[in-house]
Amino acid sequence: MLKLENVESGYGNILAVKGISLEVNQGEIITLIGANGAGKSTTLLTISGIVECRSGRILLNEEEIHPLGTDDIVKRGICQVPEGRHIFPQLTVQENLDMGAFMRNDTRQIKEDLDYVYSLFPILEERRNQDGGTLSGGEQQMLAVSRALMAKPQLLLLDEPSMGLAPLIIKQIFEIIKKINQENNVTIFLVEQNANQALQIADRGYVIENGKITITGSADSLLSNQDVRKAYLGL
Amino acid sequence: MDYFIELLFSGLSRGAIYALIALGYTMVYGIIGLINFAHGEIYMIGAFTSFIIATILTILGFPGLAIILLAGLAAVIWSASYGYTIEKVAYKPLRHAPRLSALISAIGMSMFLQNYVLLAQTSDFLPFPQLVPDFDFMEPIAHIVGSSDMVILVTTTVVMICLTILIKYTKIGKAMRATSQDRTMAMLVGINVNRIISITFIIGSSLAAIGGMLVASHIGQINFYIGFIAGIKAFTAAVLGGIGSIPGAVLGSVVLGLTESFATGYVSSDYEDVFAFSLLVLILIFKPSGLLGKADTQKV
Ligand SMILES: Nc1ncnc2c1ncn2[C@@H]1O[C@H](COP(=O)(O)OP(=O)(O)O)[C@@H](O)[C@H]1O
Numbered sequence: 001m002l003k004l005e006n007v008e009s010g011y012g013n014i015l016a017v018k019g020i021s022l023e024v025n026q027g028e029i030i031t032l033i034g035a036n037g038a039g040k041s042t043t044l045l046t047i048s049g050i051v052e053c054r055s056g057r058i059l060l061n062e063e064e065i066h067p068l069g070t071d072d073i074v075k076r077g078i079c080q081v082p083e084g085r086h087i088f089p090q091l092t093v094q095e096n097l098d099m100g101a102f103m104r105n106d107t108r109q110i111k112e113d114l115d116y117v118y119s120l121f122p123i124l125e126e127r128r129n130q131d132g133g134t135l136s137g138g139e140q141q142m143l144a145v146s147r148a149l150m151a152k153p154q155l156l157l158l159d160e161p162s163m164g165l166a167p168l169i170i171k172q173i174f175e176i177i178k179k180i181n182q183e184n185n186v187t188i189f190l191v192e193q194n195a196n197q198a199l200q201i202a203d204r205g206y207v208i209e210n211g212k213i214t215i216t217g218s219a220d221s222l223l224s225n226q227d228v229r230k231a232y233l234g235l
Numbered sequence: 236m237d238y239f240i241e242l243l244f245s246g247l248s249r250g251a252i253y254a255l256i257a258l259g260y261t262m263v264y265g266i267i268g269l270i271n272f273a274h275g276e277i278y279m280i281g282a283f284t285s286f287i288i289a290t291i292l293t294i295l296g297f298p299g300l301a302i303i304l305l306a307g308l309a310a311v312i313w314s315a316s317y318g319y320t321i322e323k324v325a326y327k328p329l330r331h332a333p334r335l336s337a338l339i340s341a342i343g344m345s346m347f348l349q350n351y352v353l354l355a356q357t358s359d360f361l362p363f364p365q366l367v368p369d370f371d372f373m374e375p376i377a378h379i380v381g382s383s384d385m386v387i388l389v390t391t392t393v394v395m396i397c398l399t400i401l402i403k404y405t406k407i408g409k410a411m412r413a414t415s416q417d418r419t420m421a422m423l424v425g426i427n428v429n430r431i432i433s434i435t436f437i438i439g440s441s442l443a444a445i446g447g448m449l450v451a452s453h454i455g456q457i458n459f460y461i462g463f464i465a466g467i468k469a470f471t472a473a474v475l476g477g478i479g480s481i482p483g484a485v486l487g488s489v490v491l492g493l494t495e496s497f498a499t500g501y502v503s504s505d506y507e508d509v510f511a512f513s514l515l516v517l518i519l520i521f522k523p524s525g526l527l528g529k530a531d532t533q534k535v
């Protein structure tokens with residue numbers, strides 16, 4: 001479904017992603033793990049067209065998407081929950097969700113999807129008229145995921161959804177990710193520093209070091225890989 | 236007491252005009268973090284456009300109301316297309332350049348437009364037709380509030396209500412707020428940020444054009460320089476209220492208008508600007524983010 005071929009990108013004269021190739025198949029949960037500063041976020045931002053793809057190609061269902069603007073990439077079904085959640089702080093919870101559905105016009109279906117995300121996270125419905133900025137970290141992450149779901153993505157990019165959250169909330173978020181993947185048939189590309197938890201729910205994984213993919217394989221094989229265990233699982 | 240009420244109304248109508256201009260400064264600042272120094276010139280161009288159209292229509296013998304509406308419409312369309320073009324030509328190419336570059340570009344644009352109108356229209360003050368007649372029903376209170384002040388107040392109020400509805404309840408309005416709060420995230424939900432920026436310039440310029448026409452008809456004369464003075468005052472009002480805040484721009488404008496009016500009325504018109512800018516300095520000392528601004532020291 002999504003394919004990166006020798007993608008390079010960066011900021012100014014810093015090259016942060018140095019020729020990455022990877023593939024995400026329809027229906028999978030793929031995880032990209034790596035240390036802080038390895039280039040995970042830059043990879044996701046390049047897929048979404050926020051950071052320019054300097055060389056290589058990015059394909060969605062065999063079509064090149066790297067020359068497109070971010071809004072067109074979103075229209076083709078790739079949504080991202082960026083690192084740090086990026087809730088619109090002075091929009092209400094409800095308005096944040098409305099913005100998630102910004103490029104849709106099917107009013108009735110939007111309403112149904114709204115009911116669906118409220119059923120996933122009842123707390124959001126309770127707080128629907130509260131400003132996004134007043135939510136707790138966990139609630140903001142739920143809102144960020146819900147907002148992305150409101151776009152009805154085929155492919156959801158998640159950048160460190162567990163960052164800064166309490167273990168109980170992390171567990172809940174990972175369960176929801178799994179559920180979204182299975183029940184709604186949304187393909188997931190999950191970036192994590194929390195490698196253990198990510199590999200628990202993923203089908204396959206890639207390890208990124210210093211802008212390059214160094215190891216790849218099924219989640220199980222990565223969980224038992226000595227290098228991965230030492231470097232990312234703290235074992 | 237009548238004198239007080241007279242000053243009150245003249246202050247309010249001044250404030251209303253400042254508000255129409257200040258909103259453009261504050262909305263653009265909210266979205267792209269730039270002080271659009273050419274905004275005063277947009278207002279001036281609005282005044283000139285309505286002047287030209289009103290003069291032609293008057294010669295052709297159109298009825299008064301039609302003249303106001305058509306001249307206003309022309310001013311809005313023409314100023315909006317200037318605002319739109321300025322953003323595309325002078326600011327968009329500098330979107331990722333250092334902030335100072337865009338600021339210098341804005342000042343350059345302002346000078347360019349002033350001199351362009353100067354060359355096209357001479358530096359003389361041109362007599363502006365009185366578009367608003369003295370209404371009969373205003374007769375009993377005409378000594379405290381004039382018809383044209385009343386038209387300014389009513390028009391501005393209606394415009395503000397429309398703007399509030401637009402920003403608060405429509406999809407475009409929500410997208411504008413989203414873009415000003417977090418541009419990257421706005422892009423990630425599929426908002427075409429370039430389009431939102433253009434719309435912001437168009438709305439801001441339209442409001443300024445309405446202000447330009449109302450003032451020109453009220454004062455009765457215009458020249459190429461009116462945008463500079465009005466622009467500085469409106470900018471002051473926007474900073475006073477908290478740049479980036481829409482209610483702040485309106486509040487700052489009303490406060491500034493009233494201050495000037497009372498200072499002129501009770502002290503001397505020579506001190507009008509002294510009071511206005513003293514007020515600004517005081518507010519900035521005691522509340523640097525302005526009356527309704529968020530405490531955000533990073534911007535500016
Ligand atoms: N906005 C930016 N400007 C300049 N350099 C950046 C920026 N964002 C990230 N970098 C650099 O790019 C590299 C990769 O960063 P990033 O993709 O955020 O890593 P990760 O998400 O894996 O922690 C790092 O060296 C980081 O310092």
Ligand SMILES: [Mg+2]
Pocket residue numbers: 037040041042083160
């Ligand atoms: Mg990161």
